[in-house]
């Protein structure tokens with residue numbers, strides 16, 4: 001007899017717009033922190049408050065952690081690759097296998113890779129920017145940094161030395177995945193009948209699935225052949241999967257899509273945060289100055305920051321958290337799905353309802369984040385927890401932010417992403433004054449990507465800060481030539 005959470009009177013509406021988060025934000029103001037909205041045949045339950053997120057996604061996680069059929073989950077990823085799996089034994093197994101490569105212990109084993117890629121990234125900004133003489137668009141370089149990290153972890157090679165790996169880079173950089181996988185942008189997700197009518201998005205999704213399988217199938221076959229021939233294959237996710245495929249009962253599609261999950265899930269997200277950082281920081285010279293004072297004081301100018309410095313650079317950590325709050329790559333993270341009917345504080349959440357964590361509203365809550373539209377890293381000073389630890393706090397209002405999602409499906413790549421972001425942000429700020437090009441003003445209001453958002457292309461100047469920068473960067477060489 002309980003009713004659904006409140007929502008717009010007009011049901012079956014379809015607010016597909018470029019910025020669906022703004023519609024959810026308006027609805028949250030109007031209908032409260034837990035509201036419902038029908039879109040086509042799907043019922044969405046939208047969560048805009050930390051305690052409700054904790055109650056539903058964590059405490060009731062046993063029945064609120066599945067993924068519903070959609071263009072992303074069903075057509076592109078065939079309910080695999082961790083992110084699209086239903087909440088079942090396959091998901092448990094795949095998440096456990098993924099964690100072998102993503103746990104803190106695993107990160108220690110490839111810390112040198114992350115360190116090296118961060119050096120190459122900074123060097124590329126320096127070289128392409130002609131030592132600060134010209135402004136450049138850093139976005140592709142940020143993507144390549146995140147891509148090489150993920151590629152090394154998943155297939156054991158850092159860069160495109162052969163056409164096969166070049167195809168994986170093209171796939172990871174292609175925005176088609178991000179355009180087709182937004183939670184509120186595909187009509188077929190709301191009216192499944194549309195699949196059977198001429199539909200360009202459905203065809204694009206099928207083509208994308210075929211492309212992913214073809215590319216990662218080739219990667220799989222090549223690594224398997226090397227293992228079968230007794231050739232050395234570096235320790236990596238795909239090797240682990242191949243070696244354990246019989247015991248773990250993994251089929252070919254499982255392995256391909258697990259390998260793809262790393263480069264598809266861990267590239268646009270991490271590089272997206274870097275893209276927003278590099279677009280924001282030239283507009284906030286006072287933040288840049290404060291970070292550089294901290295770097296000069298703690299690290300000095302004779303060497304650049306390393307992973308061991310992370311705990312001693314609270315302002316850098318605060319900048320990372322503030323970028324993730326103000327420009328979370330996913331305003332609408334991958335929705336969860338209820339597998340049973342549930343009663344919550346007298347409201348009815350039916351089986352198959354889709355649960356959305358309304359990150360935009362949560363990140364702009366005036367009480368939690370005073371003056372929420374302002375970029376102000378100071379608000380995180382005194383918060384010394386990693387985002388991974390912060391997500392485990394008993395008090396959900398004390399959590400830093402919600403950019404990594406919540407509950408049992410929370411991002412398993414948090415720790416590696418945080419390490420990547422620390423190395424990138426701290427080394428860029430140690431090396432350069434990042435300046436706006438007066439001829440090309442930066443516009444933060446517009447972005448692309450219906451799932452992970454990145455700013456529209458922009459250019460900045462990377463002006464070396466001191467003589468040691470030239471010396472350090474002159475010593476960095478790429479060991480394997482990458483693609484541009």
Ligand code: HEM
Nearest residue numbers: 082083262265266269270333403404405406409411413417
């Ligand atoms: C700053 C960078 C990143 C952000 C902001 C981010 C954010 C997210 C979010 C919001 C989710 C959905 C959580 C939910 O369903 O509640 C997610 C899931 C996921 N992320 Fe990340 N992510 C980042 C980096 C990474 C990296 C580096 C990897 C490495 C492989 C990764 C792998 C995954 C996977 C596999 C899932 C699916 C988890 C599941 O469904 O069980 N992410 N991420």
